[in-house]
Amino acid sequence: MKKEIVNQIQEAQRVPYRINPRGNMPRHILIKLKKTKHKERIFKAAREKQQVTYKGNPIHLTADLSAETLQARREWQDIFKMGIPDHLTCLVRNLYAGQEATVRTGHGTTDWFQIGKGIHHGCILSPCLFNLYAEHITRNAGLDEAQAGIKIAGRNINNLRYGDGTTLMAESEEELKSLLMKVKEESKKVGLKLNIQKTKIMASGPITSWEIDGETVETVSDFIFGGSKITADGDCSHEIKRRFLLGRKVMTNLDSILKSRDITLPTKVHLVKAMVFPVVM
Structure with missing residues (x-):
């Protein structure tokens, strides 16, 4: 079994010792296996022997790290290239792996089904993950380097983000449309869809109607942003x-x-x- 398991290990990451009042904690090693059956055999041995060793060192198995559990969707891989430590990446992947849900109706509950998209509602980690998505989209869309935008105190600003809403700003209709299409394309790559029905355009001058994917983008004369009413005439x-x-x-x-x-x-x-x-x- 030892040779078989070692050959099947694709990835092993060490988590450093942590000091507590009782002394050094055993080293934790995160492993990634090709098949679920090997994971099950390791955990069975851990339950029977109460201890597992890796290269002679005692380790603790604290999470289900099967290949299916650690299998990251492409958007996860892209987002977690933003400097987040690997062990935190593994933790979040495990949190979202194998999600299932059921719907309660007036006639009972439905069968359990897999969830492949979205973040946990009510979880304190969800706002941070959504902000990572938003930052990832902004970076890949090149908004920080784009020349389009408005000048405020010598700085070029083309986007304002608050919660799950993003406001794009530009001095011309062509620049604004370019920014919007960049955000739309990058959002699509990570599984997010631009809601055209909730997208509004406000201009200080005349503007032509837009169509994106066959849907007309509504033009408004005012909107609420950050709890304040913003009008096209600045009044x-x-x-x-x-x-x-x-x-x-x-x-x-x-x-x-x-x-x-x-x-x-x-x-x-x-x-x-x-x-x-x-x-x-």
């Missing part, structure tokens, strides 16, 4: 009125509390400062 009076209306709505919702005699005045002041001022300001 901020619309945003000021909008903020006052939002503040009035919050005050209306607090009306019963503000009129209550059981709540002290300092408490009411604190509520207004905490719930109304942030909306208006």
Whole structure:
């Protein structure tokens, strides 16, 4: 078995010793095997002997590192070339390998099915992974090196990213279309699709209608970005009125509390400062 397993090992990575109050921890070695059956035999031996050695050194097997588990999709390989350590790469791959889900309906649950795309909803790691995707797309699209964009304080800026939204900026229609198509192509390479229905165009001057993949991109005169209303004419009076209306709505919702005699005045002041001022300001 030893010769067979050694011949089947494609990759072995060492994780350095870690010091704890009890002394040195045994060395961990991450292994990548060609076939699942070899992994199963190793883990069976580990359960029976309570210890596995690699080249005479004791190791701990802490994860299921079969070839299927470690098989990375091409987009994973590209993204994790951004300087992330190999052992963290393996950890994330294992977290997403072999995903299954079921759908609950009014008549029960469906059969389990494999998930090949997407990130875990509610996982604290998901925003970081999505940011890696966004950074990977931006780099490969060459937005940082592109001449297209607007000049602010001597710097050329052509994209603003917040959450899962990206805003592209350019001084001409041709430059903006070029940036958009670059982002679209790079997104497609990593399994992401540009949602044309949610894509909007705002221009300070006249602009022709666009069509991408047979769908017309909507042209708007204003949109909400970062919680503020941005208009094509740059007039901020619309945003000021909008903020006052939002503040009035919050005050209306607090009306019963503000009129209550059981709540002290300092408490009411604190509520207004905490719930109304942030909306208006």
